[in-house]
Amino acid sequence: MATKIPTPGCFINTMIMRDNFKRHMAAEAEAERRALKHIVYNMTVPVRARIQAQLKLAVMPNYTRMNQSKNRCVVSGKGRAVLSEFKMSRHQFRMAAQNGELPGVKRATW
Amino acid sequence: MSGLVPRPSAQRLRHLLKASCEVFQTVYNPDNIRTGNKILRRKMKGPAAISYYPIESPVKFRHIRAAYPMFEFPNTPDEHRITMNELYVVMSLAIT
Numbered sequence A: 001m002a003t004k005i006p007t008p009g010c011f012i013n014t015m016i017m018r019d020n021f022k023r024h025m026a027a028e029a030e031a032e033r034r035a036l037k038h039i040v041y042n043m044t045v046p047v048r049a050r051i052q053a054q055l056k057l058a059v060m061p062n063y064t065r066m067n068q069s070k071n072r073c074v075v076s077g078k079g080r081a082v083l084s085e086f087k088m089s090r091h092q093f094r095m096a097a098q099n100g101e102l103p104g105v106k107r108a109t110w
Numbered sequence B: 001m002s003g004l005v006p007r008p009s010a011q012r013l014r015h016l017l018k019a020s021c022e023v024f025q026t027v028y029n030p031d032n033i034r035t036g037n038k039i040l041r042r043k044m045k046g047p048a049a050i051s052y053y054p055i056e057s058p059v060k061f062r063h064i065r066a067a068y069p070m071f072e073f074p075n076t077p078d079e080h081r082i083t084m085n086e087l088y089v090v091m092s093l094a095i096t
Helices: A014-041 A047-059 A090-099 B010-024 B037-041 B046-050 B061-067 B076-095
Strands: none
Touching: A014 A047, A014 B037, A014 B046
């Protein structure tokens, strides 16, 4: 590893460390992946080059893929039921909201 | 309806399309060849993905304590932890 990936300032967890690593690796490789995908989709490029680009794309490690990153709860590290607006899982969101820590969030009544 | 205005020839329509593209600065692709431009058009998601987890603050509680020794910075959670540990010790001795 050439550059050190910064440690997250939130709750630390193995899964969060792994997800953070994936995010950084995917961001690093994004330009290369974009270029390869462009070659694959470009019909003006010779077929051989397109196939080569497709193979190169398939061989790239899984941590370079943006799909592999998952929004985790920043307080508990939970991967499921995470509200992306608050970066918290549903229980943590509920606790924070009832404590008044989330601005503008109150119980829904209408 | 069809006999009112004769349809221009394909070549003329192409010239028109080319001129229009020059005027409005769009890409000229009359045969609709897939150039893969849609891949390049998309926005990059890297910076947004990285910024999901907040960066660890380089300044920590111990740094502030060391920088301003004349002030007292109470570490309430840690003091609570220590008192609870002492209580556990006392309780375990009381039980035995």
